[in-house]
Amino acid sequence: MDFSFTEEQTLLRNSVSKFLADNYKFEFFKKNSRTDPGWSPSVWKQFAELGLMAAPLPEEYGGLGGGAVDTMIVTEELGRSLVVEPYVQTVVVGGGFIGRGTEAQKAEWLPRIAAGEMVIAFAFAEPQGRFNYADLVTTAKKQGSNYVLNGQKAVVLGGPWADTLIVTARTAGGQRDAKGVSVFLVDKKSKGVVTRDYPTVDGLRASEVTFENVEVPAANLIGALDNGLELVELVTDTAIAAHASEAVGAMKVLLDATVEYSKTRKQFGVPIGKFQxxxxxxxxxxxxxxxxxxxxxxxxxxxGEDTVERKKAASAAKVQIGKAGRFIGQNAVQIHGGMGMTDELNVGHYFKRLTMLDTLYGNVGHHLKRYAQLS
Amino acid sequence: MDMSFSPEEEAFRAEVRSFIAENLPKNLAGKRRSEYTTREEYLAWHKILYKKGWIAPLWPTEYGGTSWNVTQRYIFNEECARAETPMVLPFGVAMVGPVIYTFANEEQKKKYLPRILSGEDWWCQGYSEPGAGSDLASLKTRAVREGDHYIVNGQKTWTTLAQFADWIFCLVRTDMGRDTASTKVQEGITFLLIDMKTPGITVKPIIVLDGAHEVNEVFFDNVKVPVENRVGEENKGWTYAKFLLVHERSGIAGVARSKKAVERLREIAASETVDGKPLMGTDEFSRKIAELQIDLSALEFTELRTLAAESKGQHAGPQSSILKIKGTEIQQRITELTVEAVGYYAYPDARGFGDNEYPVGPDYAVGQSGHYFNMRKASIYGGSNEIQRNIIAKAVLGL
Known part of the structure; x- marks a missing residue:
């Protein structure tokens, strides 16, 4: 067992943290997220130049050969600064799916992710499906050398910014069958992709995406036909880990801000932090x-452990972090009093980010059930 | 960063596992809740570890420790919990031992340390007093210097297993000018080692909620203690006492034992039925257990992070209060859910059955509610969980 970071990892943390401290202050977050397009392609480019996209990707495809620990370092820092740019969606989810694709798929797309030339959104949720990845009304039917997609995807985070969608669709079986789920990479400019874009409560942007007879080349099928569900679980568990450290970064800011505030805010003649x-x-x-x-x-x-251990760990993280995010967020607002309620102060924005992260890929209740079933 | 075990570490685990399998007497393993470990049983296991050289993993090798690293200690704790060995009581090996090798003189080290290791001396802790609980420094037991002796008068309480003890390490007040509520109240305290056979010492049992005789009152009536039994300087005892409280708290979270206890709880819940189906299969109960296990997993990694930092020489200190708070909360939650799991058979008082009498209900239910009542102590002892929060507030958050 070894819990130390390598020298490269420490350098990575220092460079992200310095870049964000200089370029991504709270005022920047607000302006960036509230002015169209709601994100900064220039920050995105600089992330790529810093090697953040390349960090966890394999060396033979333009990456730096790091892994989950590198992702953890990056996302923790992103969480500290409330970054909206779709790093996890593109690098962890997009890179995660493509990295388990064919040689040709990896060679075509991974170097582009590493270079910051691709922006990916993951279209998996459906209005009726809640947290069940297999509950799919969206279908993909083989037609010649293409698949034809029809259906609707809900709350596709980063959808407005993406050039590429990774889409889950049913290729066989009934609406909720485990078998028959397949994963496709879809060019967002394809004919028949209709999006309705909107802001989210935590400063991101999302899209409702409708597919109307969208033709996708068969070569864009990622993973095995009909057997995509385990792949989806694997990649989303990886994303859960990345968002877990993002949440940890956000929690730390709230904790520090609250403790600091309680030392300066005086009532009854003493700093409120003196009250037990x-x-x-x-x-x-x-x-x-x-x-x-x-x-x-x-x-x-x-x-990297066996499937059950991995799933249990991901669900454990969702439960712990969902509960803790709520507790820390609510109490940060409470202890800041009226100031905590203002849009002006950063506290409420971190609270909102943490609240929404609980929902992403299944909330506390969902993962408690998943954990219990796996135990 | 990597959480797999190296081949050397796996070999170490195998060595520990087979040592325990070969040496742990059957009657000492996994005792039922209703059976209290006796003095002889504690000592039997203590001596087995002593003979192997494994009794004091934390001590430096020059004093008889093992020089194990963090991972080895983690593995050792896991294996002991897995086999449900008796505990090694902390008072000698984990508490007074480190104070002695850190602050005592050479003669004292030679006199006491070997006998702590061998188990020849059973130690108990003389800290709490009737008027000094969480506010420990307000203690009133007095030691007055008379020639080459101190004359000790006063009372200690909640003294765990004092009825078995050969020695007691005591905090006593030597500077009477400072026994008021002054800010320097900590400065007049001295750390004394007292032979329990000294005339004037009386031990009286206190019976706790489950009927056990675990703790005692200890009275000191003109007890003569040689000055050579003082550790370090007169009036500086608080420093040594504090060292003892924050010194290396590996194991304080009790993670390995709690993991085993959760396993037991799951077995019980699998045997109990609701409408003909296992309790463990119900949504309500299985989610309670899931929440408990998740809490425990997080605590395990908090402990590993602390140990890893300590192995690099960073002093965890007050941050380790979190291990005490979460660790005891989890231990208590396990006992609470166990009582819930056994249903009606939580009722019988395990101590109401004679030695040759079969208790009623399933074996696994016997004594569980007593254990639950008993374990309420965990959030009170060792600095109550509220005091631990005060420590974190002050020393970590700077409030």
């Missing part, structure tokens, strides 16, 4: 943060 009721609340926030940091590390290190 608030001290113990903040200690509970601290413990929630520490336990979350621990479980983010755990899921990162267990991604």
């Amino acid at each position: 009721a608030l001290q113990h609340r903040m200690v509970d926030m601290f413990m929630n943060y520490e336990q979350s940091a621990s479980i983010a590390l755990m899921v990162t290190l267990k991604l």
Whole structure:
């Protein structure tokens, strides 16, 4: 067992953290997310130049050969700065699917991800499906050398910014059958892709995406036909790990801000941090943060283990971090009092990000059930 | 960063596992909740580890420790928990031992350390007093210097297993000018080692909620203690006491034991039925267990992170209070869910059955509610969980 970072990993953390401290202050986040297009292609380009996209990708495809620990380092820093740019969607989800594709697919797309030339969104959720990846009304039917997609995808995060969609669709079986799920890479400019774009409560942008007889080359099928569900679970578990450390980064900012505020805000003639009721609340926030940091590390290190262990670790992380995010977010607002309610202060924005991260890839209730079933 | 075990570490695990399998007497393994470990049983396991040289993993090798690294200690704890060995009581090996090799003089080290290791001396801890619980420094037991002796008068309480003890390490007040609520109240305290056979010491049992005789009151009536039994300087005892409280807290979270206890709980819930189906299969109960296991997984990694930092020489110190709080919360939750799992057979008082009498209900239910009541102590002892929160608030968050 070894819990130390390599020299390269420490350098990676320092360079992301310095770049964001200089270029991604809270005021930038607000302006960036509220001005169309709601993200910054220039920041994206600079991420690529810093090697963030390349960091976890394999060397033979333009990557730097890192892994989940490198992703964890990057996303923790992104979380600290409330970054909206779709790093996890593109590098972890997009890179995760393509990295398990054919040689030709890897050679075509991974170097482009590494170079920051591709922006990917993951279109998996459907209005009726809630957190079940297999509950698919969207279909893909083979027609000559193409698949033809029809259906609707809900809340595709980063959809407005993406040039490429990774789409789950039913190629066989009934609406909720495990078998018959397939994964496709779809050029968003394809004829028949209709999007309705909108802002999300946590400062991102999303799309409702409708597919009307969209033709996708058969070569864009990723993974085995009809047997995509396990692949989807694997890649989303990897994304869960990445978002877990993003949440940990956000929690740390809230914890520090709250403790700091309680030392300066005076009531009844003393800093409110002198009140034991608030001290113990903040200690509970601290413990929630520490336990979350621990479980983010755990899921990162267990991604390579056998399927059941990996799934349990991912669900454990979702449960711990979902609960902790809520606790820390709510109490950060509470202890900041009226100021915590304002749009002006950063606290509420972190609270909103943490709240929405609980929903992504299944909330606490869903993952508690998944964990229990796997145990 | 990597959480797999190297071939050397796997070999070490195999060595520990087979040593335990070959040496742990059957009657000492996985005792039932209703059976309290006796003095002889504690000592039997202590001596087995001592003979092997494994009794004090944390001590430096020059004093008889093992020089194991963090991973080896983790593996050792896991294997002991897996085999459900008796605990090695902390008072000698984990508490007074490190104080002695860190602060005592050469003569004291030679006199006490070997006998702690061998188990010849059973130690107990004389900290709490009737008026000094969480506010430990307000203690009133007095030691007055008379020639080459101290004369000790006062009372200690909650003294765990003092009825078995040969020695007690005591915090006593030597500077009477400072026994008021002054800010320097910690400065007049001295750390004394006292032979329990000294005239004037009386031990009186305190019976706790499950009927066990685990703790005691210890009275000191003009007890003569040689000055050579003082550790370090007079009036500086608080420093040594504090060292003991924050010193290397590996194992304080009890993760390995809790993992085993959850396994037991799952077995019980698999045997119990609801409408003819296993309790473990119900959504409600299985999710409670899932939540508990997830909490425990997070704590395991919090402990590993702490140990990893300590192995690099970073002192975890007050941050380790989190291990005590979460660790005891989880231990208590396990006992609570176990009582819930056994249903009606939580009722019988395990101590109401004679030695040759079969208790009622399934074996696994016997004594579980007693154990639940008993374990309420965990969030009170060793600095209550509220005091641990005060420590974090002050020393980690700077409040």
